[in-house]
Amino acid sequence: EIVLTQSPGTLSLSPGERATLSCRASQSISNSYLAWYHQKPGQAPSLLIYGASNRATGIPDRFSGSGSGTDFTLTISRLEPEDFAVYFCHHYGSSLGTFGQGTKVEIK
Amino acid sequence: QVQLVQSGSELKKPGASVKVSCKASGYSFTDYAMNWVRQAPGQGLEWMGWINTNTGNPTYAQGFTGRFVFSLDTSVSTAYLQISSLKAEDTAVYYCARDWGKHVMDVWGQGSTVTVSS
Numbered sequence: 001e002i003v004l005t006q007s008p009g010t011l012s013l014s015p016g017e018r019a020t021l022s023c024r025a026s027q028s029i030s031n032s033y034l035a036w037y038h039q040k041p042g043q044a045p046s047l048l049i050y051g052a053s054n055r056a057t058g059i060p061d062r063f064s065g066s067g068s069g070t071d072f073t074l075t076i077s078r079l080e081p082e083d084f085a086v087y088f089c090h091h092y093g094s095s096l097g098t099f100g101q102g103t104k105v106e107i108k
Numbered sequence: 109q110v111q112l113v114q115s116g117s118e119l120k121k122p123g124a125s126v127k128v129s130c131k132a133s134g135y136s137f138t139d140y141a142m143n144w145v146r147q148a149p150g151q152g153l154e155w156m157g158w159i160n161t162n163t164g165n166p167t168y169a170q171g172f173t174g175r176f177v178f179s180l181d182t183s184v185s186t187a188y189l190q191i192s193s194l195k196a197e198d199t200a201v202y203y204c205a206r207d208w209g210k211h212v213m214d215v216w217g218q219g220s221t222v223t224v225s226s
Contacts, residue, residue, distance in 0.1 A: 001170065035212050037153075044203055044216035045145075045153065056214060088153055092211040095167050099153040 002027050002091050004100035012108040019076040021103045023089035028069045033093035036065055036074045038085040039102075045088065049074065079105070110134035112204050112217035119223045125192045128220045130204030137185035138162050141207035144178060144189050147219075148200045158207055159187060194224045 003026040013019055023034065032052035037045040047056040049065035052072055062077040076083055084107050089100040115129040130142065144156040157168040159178040166178040177190045187204055202220050205213035 033210065037213075039153075044219050045205075045213075046216065047208075047212065047214050050208075050212045090153075090155075094211075095157070095169065097155045097169065097211050099155065101152045 001096045002029065002098055004089050004091055004098055006087075006089060006100035006103045008103060009101075010104045010106060012106050013079055014108045015079050015081055017079050019074075019079055019083070019105055021074040021076075021087050021105075023067075023072040023074070023100050025070040025072070025091065029072075029091055031093065032068055033091060034065075034067070034072050035090045035092055037088045037090060038083075039088065040082075040085045048087075076105075110206075110215050112206065112215055114202075114204060114217040114220040117221040117223070119225065120194050121226055122194055122196060122224055124194050124224075125190060126194060126222055127188055127190045128202050128204075128222065130187045130189070130217050132185045132187070132206070135206075137182060141211075142178075142180075142187040143205045143207050143211060143213050145203040145205055145213070146172075146200045147203065148197075151200075155211070156189075156202075158211060161187070191222070194222075196224050198222060199224050 005024045007022045034052045036049040039045040053065045064075045066073050086102045086104045088102050113131045118126050138161045141158050143158045146154045156172045159166045175192050179188045204217040206215040208214035
């Protein structure tokens with residue numbers, strides 16, 4: 001089973017600032033089968049990125065994903081008020097799919 | 109519009125069973141598999157596994173074998189999660205999520221809270 005470690009645990013930023021979230025895998029992830037979700041308080045998670053760098057339908061271009069192998073990054077170029085949430089990375093593509101523990105992006 | 113609507117909150121005693129439903133609308137139910145995800149209070153997400161909505165064949169992730177059963181009623185476009193012999197540590201929000209492909213989850217239900225307490 002691949003273990004995903006996200007950092008930092010909490011990111012304190014102001015609206016308009018750039019956010020950079022990291023997801024590191026314990027083994028290389030084949031085919032870049034890495035997705036990102038965000039979850040606002042009291043809501044279900046929502047898909048942002050799949051295949052490491054592909055935005056899901058309707059996701060604004062301030063969200064971008066990058067990386068391959070064991071190191072992946074989610075970047076939010078300019079934080080909007082609705083972007084303050086918890087972000088999870090997810091390794092998929094097999095019966096051993098796992099999530100990272102999450103990064104909380106909070107208002108500074 | 110595409111949506112998944114789950115059943116409401118449940119309060120159960122240890123040892124009891126619970127069945128959570130997830131009704132799909134706005135798309136052809138058998139065109140997409142269904143995943144289940146658990147979130148314990150204040151914790152992260154755990155992928156529980158998935159069910160093939162064409163064959164009804166379930167696949168369970170590590171840690172979710174034995175007491176957890178995925179099932180379907182395709183006549184009403186509904187997936188089910190049944191948990192037996194409930195324990196306090198089963199207290200969580202359970203989500204169903206449509207499988208867009210290879211277990212990427214593009215549409216989520218609102219979640220069903222299961223509380224296990226004596």
